[in-house]
Amino acid sequence: MAKNVNVYSTPTCPWCVRVKQFLKDNNVVFQDYDVSIDRAKGDEMAQKSGQMSVPVIDIEGEIIVGFDKERIKAALGL
Amino acid sequence: MKIYDLIIVGAGPAGITASVYAARKKMDFLVITGDIGGQTAWSGDIENYTGYQFVTGPELVRKFEEHMRSYDTSVREGEGVIAVEKSGEFILVETNKGAQYQAKTAIIASGKRSRELGVPGEKEYKNKGISYCATCDGPLFNGKAVAIIGGGNSALDACLQLIRIAKYVYMVNNLPKLGGDSIMRQKVEEAKNVEILNNAKVAAILGDKMVNAIQVNHEGKERTLQVEGVFVEIGLIPNSDFVKDVEKNASGEIKINNHNETNIPGIFAAGDVTDVPEKQIIIAAGEGSKACLRAFRYLAQH
CATH class of the missing domain: 3.50.50.60 (FAD/NAD(P)-binding domain)
Incomplete structure (x- = not known):
């Protein structure tokens, strides 16, 4: 069963690009929210992660801030 | 303990280019780095890297990383170097994972990081505004x-x-x-x-x-x-604290000569962490290749 993966990102953030590329390279299906236009999702991100920087990755409720490859791999069981 | 020919600290343009040269020279080497791409990964639009009229930072980093990994290169990613020092005839490298490595030569290509303000509230609200x-x-x-x-x-x-x-x-x-x-x-x-x-x-x-x-x-x-x-946005400081006994200038940049040699034989440095005039992606890449070629020559002579 594929895990539920959400990415909160902005189009201009270099690490967001790398996170999404990493997920694609590993065939992980994810939902991407552009928080530069989606205010509600931006607030949700701030609430979930307790901070204001992107990217934020939510893997089945585990919140990872930044492109932390090791934690993402562990959370996805890669 | 195994003794490498070369350890490269950092995987920005300088470290990655050094790794490509080291692989092609068939050196027995290791790259140790916290991240891939360094400041280039943070860059928006790049319009002055020869061969690319326009490329974004993340795209260029992707090409760099692909090039590095196209050889059978060992990269310890996510590992921070906390000490580099010459001990006897070898160079000892210690990391924040508690690991120790030894090599005959090292290239310091650890780049720069953002300078912090140092005022109350900065630590508490980092990434919280x-x-x-x-x-x-x-x-x-x-x-x-x-x-x-x-x-x-x-x-x-x-x-x-x-x-x-x-x-x-x-x-x-x-x-x-x-x-x-x-x-x-x-x-x-x-x-x-x-x-x-x-x-x-x-x-x-x-x-x-x-x-x-x-x-x-x-x-x-x-x-x-x-x-x-x-x-x-108050400038950058070199990641040079962990390198023991090398000469640095007043801003903390590692002093090198035009062969990328520091004052310590066997320790070389390249890119933004050094006192090289002008900090540019293409200059860092060129410096990385120079440092590696010099390290190769050093190995042949020692």
């Missing part, structure tokens, strides 16, 4: 008031990005005038939603769960600016 990357986090402050700390090119660049996103932008500059390039400065000065505070120093960053204000000493008077975002 305080950002060191306007390109990354700027869009989160859509319609909000923000402050940019600094007055040089990187501060002007951040300002030009933020005037299109934020409701209002304060430029907090500790010098009597803004620095940087005149074209950018003029655009900032003409923007309707920018207030420039010269001779202004940040005293503290205030907030609740997130930043809600900063306290500024402006020409001798205390002022509180109601802002939700604070972008710190």
Whole structure:
């Protein structure tokens, strides 16, 4: 069963690009929210992660801030 | 303990290029790095890397990484080097994972990081309104008031990005005038939603769960600016603290000669961490290749 993966990102953030590329390279299906236009999702991100920087990755409720490859791999069981 | 021919510290343009040369020279080597790409990964648009009329930072880093990994190169990613020192005839490298490595030569290509303000509130509100990357986090402050700390090119660049996103932008500059390039400065000065505070120093960053204000000493008077975002753009400092006994200049950059040699035989350095004039991606890459070729020659002679 594929895990539920959400990415909160902005189009201009270099690490967001790398996170999404990493997920694609590993065939992980994810939902991407552009928080530069989606205010509600931006607030949700701030609430979930307790901070204001992107990217934020939510893997089945585990919140990872930044492109932390090791934690993402562990959370996805890669 | 195994003794490598070479250990490369860092995987920005300098470290990655050094690794490509080392692989092609069939050296027995290792790359140890916290991240891939260094400052290039943070860069927006790049228009001066030969062969690419236009490329973004992340795209160029992807090409660099592909090139590095096209050889059978060992890369310890996510591992920070905490000490490099010469011990006897070898170089000892220690990391934050508790590992120790030994090599005959080392190339320090650890680059630079953002300078911090060092004021109360900075640690508490890092990423909770305080950002060191306007390109990354700027869009989160859509319609909000923000402050940019600094007055040089990187501060002007951040300002030009933020005037299109934020409701209002304060430029907090500790010098009597803004620095940087005149074209950018003029655009900032003409923007309707920018207030420039010269001779202004940040005293503290205030907030609740997130930043809600900063306290500024402006020409001798205390002022509180109601802002939700604070972008710190006060320059960069070299990641050179962990290298023992090498000579550095007053800014902490490792001193090298034009063969990328430091004062310690066997320890070489390349890119933005060094005192090389001009900090550019293409210069760092070139320096990485020079350092590797010199290390190769050193190995042949020792």
